[in-house]
Amino acid sequence: MKQPARKERNLADYGYPTSDVATLSSKALEVTQRLTDLYGELPFSSKDPMGQLVDILLSHRTRDEQTAAAWENLLKRFGSWEAVRDAPTAEVQETIANVNWPEVKAPRLQSIMRQITGERGTLNLDFLCSLPVAESTAWLNRFEGVGPKTTACVLLFSCQQPLLPVDVHVHRVSGRLGLIGKKVTADAAHTLLQALLPQDSRSIYNFHKALLRHGQRICVFERPRCNKCVLTDLCDYYKTVVKPQSP
Numbered sequence: 001m002k003q004p005a006r007k008e009r010n011l012a013d014y015g016y017p018t019s020d021v022a023t024l025s026s027k028a029l030e031v032t033q034r035l036t037d038l039y040g041e042l043p044f045s046s047k048d049p050m051g052q053l054v055d056i057l058l059s060h061r062t063r064d065e066q067t068a069a070a071w072e073n074l075l076k077r078f079g080s081w082e083a084v085r086d087a088p089t090a091e092v093q094e095t096i097a098n099v100n101w102p103e104v105k106a107p108r109l110q111s112i113m114r115q116i117t118g119e120r121g122t123l124n125l126d127f128l129c130s131l132p133v134a135e136s137t138a139w140l141n142r143f144e145g146v147g148p149k150t151t152a153c154v155l156l157f158s159c160q161q162p163l164l165p166v167d168v169h170v171h172r173v174s175g176r177l178g179l180i181g182k183k184v185t186a187d188a189a190h191t192l193l194q195a196l197l198p199q200d201s202r203s204i205y206n207f208h209k210a211l212l213r214h215g216q217r218i219c220v221f222e223r224p225r226c227n228k229c230v231l232t233d234l235c236d237y238y239k240t241v242v243k244p245q246s247p
């Protein structure tokens, strides 16, 4: 019996807009270049992976300054991550009261710290930096409350491993530019966007920081400031919504 013809998947099935990957890839590079020229290149983090994990767990839906203050306050009050792990949860919660949802973040932080200690015998994640990326990713991604964004932040920022974190800003700006399709979730965008970039940690870090800062300053959630944007000629949202071009 004749088999029905197998339907070929096209790029749209994978969540990309319908241009070809090479075009999207050069758009991603051009975006990175223009925004890095505008905002400047940033150094990698000086935090070790454990400190970075704490930082990212505190940072969810919280401004950078508040996250930094909570992180400092934890070390000031308790002196070490081991002491944070063993402290009464109410005290940890009180110390990070300036971030959003301290009642969720405090017990989660301590639970992850206890699990790490149980498995490694110590609260030190430096070993992740010497593992192959697939192994370090799988190791970190297992903990409750640690998703692809948190894992990628720790491994890229502190270990300089080539993994792209996609936060709300990177997700929103990429969607408006048309680097990913409109229905692609932030979690799914990690793989799609990373596939458009050179696979070295510096290129991936520059892309992340460029879109993050642009999303915080210009391409904001409500009413993007397109009149101040250096990307209008590359942006699908600008061409279709802000200044629709006649066919």
Ligand code: SF4
Pocket (backbone or CB within 6 Å): 173, 176, 177, 218, 219, 220, 224, 225, 226, 229, 230, 231, 232, 235, 236, 237, 238
């Ligand atoms: S043109 Fe507007 S929507 Fe497009 S990236 Fe710039 S600010 Fe965002």
